[in-house]
Amino acid sequence: MPPTSRTSVDARARLLDVARRRFAVDGALSATLDEVRREAEVSVGALYHHFPNKLSLATAVYAQLLSEYQTGFLAMLREHDTAEGGIRGGVAYHLRWVTAHRGEATLLLGSRLDSEELRRSNIAFFAAVRDWWRPHQTYGALGPLNIGITAALWLGPAQEFSRHWVAGSAAKLPRGAVATFADAAWAVLRANETEEEVQ
Structure with a gap:
């Protein structure tokens, strides 16, 4: 005891x-x-x-993990003053987090386990992302934020790659993976050729 x-x-x-x-x-x-x-x-x-029951325990673990992931993601965003830095940083953060937390990433990349705690965390997280996004949209570097579409374009390809990577046996991400997905995210989300043109 x-x-x-x-x-x-x-x-x-x-x-x-x-x-x-x-x-x-x-x-x-x-x-x-x-x-x-x-x-x-x-x-x-x-x-x-x-x-x-086990589902309630797994749901609590899922909410805890996602909250920690989101806290780190927001801390990373706040370190970037430019839209490009934040968009590329988001992809890099995601892939590095998955690499550092492979087993835990398997849980997050599986079925979503919904809970009140998770919903509260998501509301706060997306509000903070909107706060970071808004000024970059205002000066023309980023287009309008639509959470579902934007998330899919920003992290969707890296997320899908992560599913394959965690299920495989490779110990490290392939060389250039972070840059490849970061380039793709920035190319699809930017509203202008360069931020310097709109500042």
Whole structure:
């Protein structure tokens, strides 16, 4: 039994940490709830208090991972003053994140596991992307932002490539992959030939 001083929040955090690690290595279907519970050193009651079934645990892991991905993506965007830098940086961030978190990326690239936490995170994320995008659209470097279309054009090709890469055996991305997808994203999303022409 875990020490009584550990709080319910600690138990939830430990369950998420273990599940995230196990799911990344073995897949969400491999580890049982009881295996996760024992490794996290929490009671049966604590497990079912937080996660009544494996789907609820996997959904929480998915939301946590996507929130962390989005936080890093926004931090990267804020480092870029130019539209081109941000568009290319977004592709580079995505592919480097997938490379650094291959097992976890497999979870995010699979079926979307919807939750209230995920919806809140997405609302905040897309609002922040709009805030970054707006001035670049105003001075003419980028066209209007349509989240579904823009996301597909910006990260869609890199995302589809990522699915193939994580399922394969290559240890590293092919040489030039980041530049190839970054060039393609910028070519399709820019509204003008160069930002210098509109500034």
